[in-house]
Amino acid sequence: MTPLDHPAGPVILGVNVFTVATFLAGIAAFMVLLAVYAATTARDPMTKRVKALNDRREQLKAGITASTKRRAKLVTKNETTDRIKALLSGLKVLQDSQVKAAQVKLMQAGIRSKEYAVAVIFGRLMLPLTWGVFGVYVVYGTEMFAGWTPWKAYALVAMNFVLSYKAPDIYLNNLVTKRSQAIQKGLPDALDLLVICAEAGLTVDAAFNRVARELGRAYPELGDEFTLTAIELGFLSERRQAFENLAQRVKLDAVKGVVTTMIQTEKYGTPLASALRVLSGEFRNERMMRAEEKAARLPAIMTIPLILFILPTLFVVILGPAACSISDAFNH
Numbered sequence: 001m002t003p004l005d006h007p008a009g010p011v012i013l014g015v016n017v018f019t020v021a022t023f024l025a026g027i028a029a030f031m032v033l034l035a036v037y038a039a040t041t042a043r044d045p046m047t048k049r050v051k052a053l054n055d056r057r058e059q060l061k062a063g064i065t066a067s068t069k070r071r072a073k074l075v076t077k078n079e080t081t082d083r084i085k086a087l088l089s090g091l092k093v094l095q096d097s098q099v100k101a102a103q104v105k106l107m108q109a110g111i112r113s114k115e116y117a118v119a120v121i122f123g124r125l126m127l128p129l130t131w132g133v134f135g136v137y138v139v140y141g142t143e144m145f146a147g148w149t150p151w152k153a154y155a156l157v158a159m160n161f162v163l164s165y166k167a168p169d170i171y172l173n174n175l176v177t178k179r180s181q182a183i184q185k186g187l188p189d190a191l192d193l194l195v196i197c198a199e200a201g202l203t204v205d206a207a208f209n210r211v212a213r214e215l216g217r218a219y220p221e222l223g224d225e226f227t228l229t230a231i232e233l234g235f236l237s238e239r240r241q242a243f244e245n246l247a248q249r250v251k252l253d254a255v256k257g258v259v260t261t262m263i264q265t266e267k268y269g270t271p272l273a274s275a276l277r278v279l280s281g282e283f284r285n286e287r288m289m290r291a292e293e294k295a296a297r298l299p300a301i302m303t304i305p306l307i308l309f310i311l312p313t314l315f316v317v318i319l320g321p322a323a324c325s326i327s328d329a330f331n332h
Contacts, residue, residue, distance in 0.1 A: 107249045109175035110221065120168045127164040135160035179221050180251050186219030187254055188287060190226065191280035198273040204262070205233035225250055239266055254283055 102117035139145050139153050148156075163170075190211050197207035208230035216223030225246060232242035240263055247259040258279060265272045 104248060105169075105172045105176065108179070108251045109172050110179050110224070111175075120172065123168040124165055127167055128161050131164045132157075132161040135164075176251055182219065182221045183225065183250055184252055184254060185287075186215055186222040187252075187258075188280050188283040190215055190219070190222055191258070191276050191283065195273050195276045195280065198276065204239070204266075204272075205230045208233065254286075 098121055099117050102120045103114045106112075106114065106116055106120070136157055139148075139157050145153055145156070193211045193214055194207055197210050198204075202210065208226045212223040212226035212230060216227070228249075229242055229246045232245060233239055236242050243259045243262050243266075247256045258276075261275045261279060262272075264270065265275060
């Protein structure tokens, strides 16, 4: 018998087991290498944040100290952004309201550069023209979906166009949601520290700066926003504008409540520590209620994994030896 007559390996459902095992081993090795690379090349997340805050500080200094002519020279232009803006303006699709809304979304997502607002609008225009047209070609120009009914094919194409148009907004909304949740976790602790700083006699901008330094490692997003607020409190002519900018950058009702409290204390001279202490207690109660709500949903969420994964394994472990013993008894 020649070596060619021997089977290549066990086959299950028409698939070579050795081939599948080799493929899975290759994937596992690649993931290990990727994990080692990610661990060895990790960057300090605070470096980029500090650079962005320093840029914002320089912008505020330039806006206050520079004259109108000199301020125009300080503005750096991006050629790519200018070309995209000229293209969108020529197509009559660039509106000031859309640009402002995109800029607000970018700020809420933690992206400080306002030039990316034009890129978001450009993505809404180009993704349907590229990915949507590609979907039309795949559905109607190839045999991949030849067995589908016309209504199913049309629904797939329409869904592809809609998702292509909404993809930039979906991505930004996801970033905004994650950032808002991260800020919401550390807000009660930040208010407690603000109360301590206010009772110690620190000014508002010094208190924000102190809280940002203390909580920057545990809650980097919150520390970033508080540091930027402290910078704006030191440079802007109206302190109210700094608080309103904080409420605009963070999409949270809790932050809006804190901003309203800060503005009222600045306007009427009411005690800041007592008002912040009340807000801190409310936020802690809300956080406890959210934790209790998640704990109450846990049994219902665990039911499906329990039925699909845990119970079959348990049955195999418990009944497997008994089934093998019964089978052996009947065979003998």
